[in-house]
Amino acid sequence: MSPRQVILEARALERRFVTARPLFREATVVHAVSGVDLAVEEGETFAIVGESGCGKSTLARVLTRLIPASGGSVRYAGRDLGGLKPAQIRALRREVQFIFQDPFSSLNPRMTVGALIEEPLRIHRIGTGPERRARVAQLLERVGLPAQAAGRYPHEFSGGQRQRIGIARALASGPKVVVGDEPVSALDVSIQAQVVNLLADLKREFGLTLVIIAHDLAVIRHMADRVAVMYLGQIVELAPAADLFEVPRHPYTEALVSAIPLPDPGARRARARVAGELPDPTAPPAGCRFHPRCPYAIGRCRTDAPQLSPRDAGGRQVACHRAEELALAGLGSVAAARSPAARKRFDLYRQARAAQAQTDQPPAEGGPIQQGD
Amino acid sequence: MSQPLLEVQDLAIRIRGTGRNLVDGVSFGVMPGETLCIVGESGCGKSLTALALMGLLASPPLEIAGGKALFQGQDLLGLTRAQFSRLRGDRLAMIFQEPMSALNPALRIGEQIAESVRRHRGASHRAARARALEMLEKVRIPAPETRLDEFPHQLSGGMRQRAMIAMALANDPALIVADEPTTALDVTIQAQILDLMRRLRDEAGTALIMITHDLGVVAEMADKVAVMYAGRVVETGTMAQVFGDPQHPYTIGLMSSMPAFGAGAGRLVTIPGMVPPISAMPPGCRFASRCPFRLPRCEAPPPLVQAGDHQAACWRAPLDALEVTA
Structure with missing residues (x-):
């Protein structure tokens, strides 16, 4: 892999949340993001994974300056986002956009879809009125929705279509970086596949850098070039996606990978390699934060917090004292041998889909707009 | 062969006063100790089917439009409310997706489990505890x-799900209906709960109907x-x-849509469009509008027929070629 330009960079990034102080007691402090270093390269798809409460959504919001950092720095294209004034933050939004998990709660229900997609263009004073409306129609078509959708309201659309609207709005100002917080998690499998393909196409077409936050590892494995695994506010492993899943180097990554139920009866069973649950984030364990659940923990892990190692030749980084000596299980040879009958059916289906796309003029890929849904 | x-x-469920059935002609059997998974996407009727079996359908507006559900010889669809509450939590138990909404927030965990033991088994307070x-x-x-x-509320999501499983199993039910029991959980916790359900099911020989999208x-x-x-x-x-x-184009499309490990990058093969709303549901095959294999014949509803070594409801089954050669 050739070294690419770093477009978004975090150094020793911190974000703390302080609860309102109860009478006579100390306020509780949650270290949602705790000393994160990462560098997103131009043109790549960078994924941040982890379970609920690991701080991945907070990290995404700090990276895009939706919320300020409590410590450390974020640099976009070499510029520190820390000291930006409101007007400068607005200008940043033109280049760094966000897609939310549930577009329904992020789209103003009183605005038409056309106005919603046009809004970023108006804010950034891009184009004249007619130019902007033409651009909206173009964007709608590009995300697989009919042009009439512009006159409708968000509630008239299904979940998958709303996500397409969210994507069109994010793309309107011509951003360089798009950060998606669980952009396909709430969608059904068949709709999810459509949106995953759409994001891949748009990324290529518009030369985007994607940062994807997700908990679904199968989707991540498919979409991402590199993956950062988070646990209790820290990155425990960062590696090219294929390597990470094939041969994890952090025990927590191993636990995540082995817990995935694979849709193949011949494959290995999902195994719960870690006992217990995420500890209280207001009082993270001393030493390595994962040690109370780690099956490989030794004395040192209880007292000594491991640091994320520098990038090795394969571009991998891991924060584990025992990374060198452990041989952890990944998906390895899971490349499941499907039965010949199943393979034949999948081939048939692929051919039929290709033929379908050529011959008939199907309605927009996103499906028709449903009245009064 | 023992009795199912x-x-x-032929279970059918509809909104009272409307024509098209939300659940239409659904038939299946579960043998003692067997696990049946009902899989499908939002709106496919899998949860409605589960609720109907448990007598928990919101009626009105929903109503059973036809069919039978024989459980140990008794038709569940004809039971009265009182008969159902004797059965539920005893021989027939349910595990929900979101335990917080299924557990009583004002009752201690122990009391909730004990209550069901006292009620169905007439156990003493001490024995129930x-x-x-x-x-x-x-x-x-x-x-x-x-x-x-x-x-x-003092328990985490995973622990609450464990407590609900404890409650469901307290009276040694013959059948458990579990509606997306691990969907709301993180993947490592999900693996723990699946392990647990497998172990308890095998130990007690309980039959299980599991509703899932996964x-x-x-x-x-x-x-x-x-x-x-x-x-x-x-x-x-x-x-x-x-x-x-x-065999069914929908099953194949659904499997193709999943990003598979090992397959690596490249575009996913998708199912185009989306499920039509019930008011616009075609009278024939309901998948026809999205199906790449459709024929004129698909305007008539396809029966569930033998396809290969099992059954599919498709006019093209067994699906062997791109074109129809008959």
Whole structure:
């Protein structure tokens, strides 16, 4: 892999949340993001994974300056986002956009879809009125929705279509970086596949850098070039996606990978390699934060917090004292041998889909707009 | 061959006063000790089917429009409310997706489990509490004596799901209906709960109907599979049959849509469009509008027929060629 330009960079990034102080007691402090270093390269798809409460959504919001950092720095294209004034933050939004998990709660229900997609263009004073409306129609078509959708309201659309609207709005100002917080998690499998393909196409077409936050590892494995695994506010492993899943180097990554139920009866069973649950984030364990659940923990892990190692030749980084000596299980040879009958059916289906796309003029890929849904 | 524990025949559910059925002609059987997974996407009718079996359908506006569900010889669809409440939590138990909404927030965990034991078995307070403790130990809740006297909100999501499983199993039911029991959980916790359900099911020989959208969970748990689309069963067979020789275009499309490990990058093969709303549901095959294999014949509803070694509801089954050669 050739070294690419770093477009978004975090150094020793911190974000703390302080609860309102109860009478006579100390306020509780949650270290949602705790000393994160990462560098997103131009043109790549960078994924941040982890379970609920690991701080991945907070990290995404700090990276895009939706919320300020409590410590450390974020640099976009070499510029520190820390000291930006409101007007400068607005200008940043033109280049760094966000897609939310549930577009329904992020789209103003009183605005038409056309106005919603046009809004970023108006804010950034891009184009004249007619130019902007033409651009909206173009964007709608590009995300697989009919042009009439512009006159409708968000509630008239299904979940998958709303996500397409969210994507069109994010793309309107011509951003360089798009950060998606669980952009396909709430969608059904068949709709999810459509949106995953759409994001891949748009990324290529518009030369985007994607940062994807997700908990679904199968989707991540498919979409991402590199993956950062988070646990209790820290990155425990960062590696090219294929390597990470094939041969994890952090025990927590191993636990995540082995817990995935694979849709193949011949494959290995999902195994719960870690006992217990995420500890209280207001009082993270001393030493390595994962040690109370780690099956490989030794004395040192209880007292000594491991640091994320520098990038090795394969571009991998891991924060584990025992990374060198452990041989952890990944998906390895899971490349499941499907039965010949199943393979034949999948081939048939692929051919039929290709033929379908050529011959008939199907309605927009996103499906028709449903009245009064 | 022994008798099926549950036999559902031609189940139909609709909104009162409307024509099209939300669940339409659904049939399946569950043998004692067997696990059936009903898999499908939002709106396919899998949860409605589960609720109908438990007598929990919101009626009105929903109503049973036809069919039978014979459970140990008794038709569940004809039971009165009182008969249902004697059965539920006893021989027939349910596990929900979101335990917080299924557990009583004002009752301690121990009391909730004990109440069901007292009610169905006439056990004494002391015996019921002992049973509650035994169940919490069985589902491996740490410090069970303490947890017994805690309220649901004091437990994490995973622990609440364990408590609900303890409650469901307290009276040794013959059949458990679990509606997306691990969907709301993180993947490592999900693996723990699936482990637990497998172990308890095998120990007690309990039959299980598991409702899920996740083909991964199906591969982990199922003996038999029923794939549902828009209110109908489109394909059914043993797990090995459905995964090894998928026949219905929807099943194949659904499997193709999943990003598979090992397959690597490249575009996913998708199912175009989306499920039509019930008011616009075609009278024939409900998948026809999205199906790349459709024929003029698909305007008539396809029956569930033998396809390969199991059954599919498709005019093209067994699906062997791109073009029809007959």
